[in-house]
Amino acid sequence: MKILLIEDEKKVSAFIKKGLEGEYYTVDTAFNGKDGLEIALKFNFDLIILDVMLPFLDGITVTKEIRKAKVTTPILLLTVKNSVKDKVEGLDAGADDYLTKPFAFEELIARVRALFRRKENIPSPTLSIADLIVDQQQHKVKRGEKEIILTPKEYAILEYLLINKNNVVSRTKLVEHVYAYNFDTGTNVIDVYINKLRNKIDFESDSPLIHTIRGVGYTIKELEN
Numbered sequence: 001m002k003i004l005l006i007e008d009e010k011k012v013s014a015f016i017k018k019g020l021e022g023e024y025y026t027v028d029t030a031f032n033g034k035d036g037l038e039i040a041l042k043f044n045f046d047l048i049i050l051d052v053m054l055p056f057l058d059g060i061t062v063t064k065e066i067r068k069a070k071v072t073t074p075i076l077l078l079t080v081k082n083s084v085k086d087k088v089e090g091l092d093a094g095a096d097d098y099l100t101k102p103f104a105f106e107e108l109i110a111r112v113r114a115l116f117r118r119k120e121n122i123p124s125p126t127l128s129i130a131d132l133i134v135d136q137q138q139h140k141v142k143r144g145e146k147e148i149i150l151t152p153k154e155y156a157i158l159e160y161l162l163i164n165k166n167n168v169v170s171r172t173k174l175v176e177h178v179y180a181y182n183f184d185t186g187t188n189v190i191d192v193y194i195n196k197l198r199n200k201i202d203f204e205s206d207s208p209l210i211h212t213i214r215g216v217g218y219t220i221k222e223l224e225n
């Protein structure tokens with residue numbers, strides 16, 4: 001899942017980015033409202049974390065512009081303590097939630113997860129298909145009784161396939177969701193990760209779950225016998 005973080009305080013930005021990457025999210029950063037808005041309108045994100053006090057364009061204006069452009073990506077605002085006005089204006093402008101600075105990182109993560117679940121319409125933090133279970137809170141993956149250890153990128157790809165289970169996901173979509181927008185990569189890298197995932201998940205199984213759709217991409221689904 002990919003997050004755009006718009007925050008002008010470099011230290012705070014680096015701290016949040018590092019923490020989110022530790023939770024297997026891909027994070028792009030912008031350090032003022034103007035750049036942030038431009039990136040938000042140009043690329044696809046699963047979530048935007050947006051500071052309210054920003055140079056050039058403030059977070060409330062950025063929120064309004066994003067919604068005016070019909071971009072529906074969930075927005076989590078970072079506001080300063082006791083600024084009821086910012087919170088109310090932000091929510092009215094189209095933000096989905098807010099968090100007051102300073103905040104505990106765990107609270108930020110919990111809100112991020114909740115916004116993702118709402119966006120993807122997933123009622124619980126567990127994704128599954130057949131005997132494959134992915135716990136999004138712990139990042140734990142199990143097939144049957146066997147625990148499977150994945151790298152962050154493998155996990156991100158599996159998670160995205162599962163959110164779209166039974167549907168075909170193109171290589172381009174996968175790249176978009178697991179790499180930063182300025183990361184220069186071909187889509188071939190996805191094939192490499194899919195092979196690794198297959199070795200870990202479908203290896204020794206009579207019922208493989210990851211399937212190649214020739215010329216299109218991949219799907220995760222249970223085949224009928």
Ligand code: CA
Nearest residue numbers: 008051053054
């Ligand atoms: Ca700020």
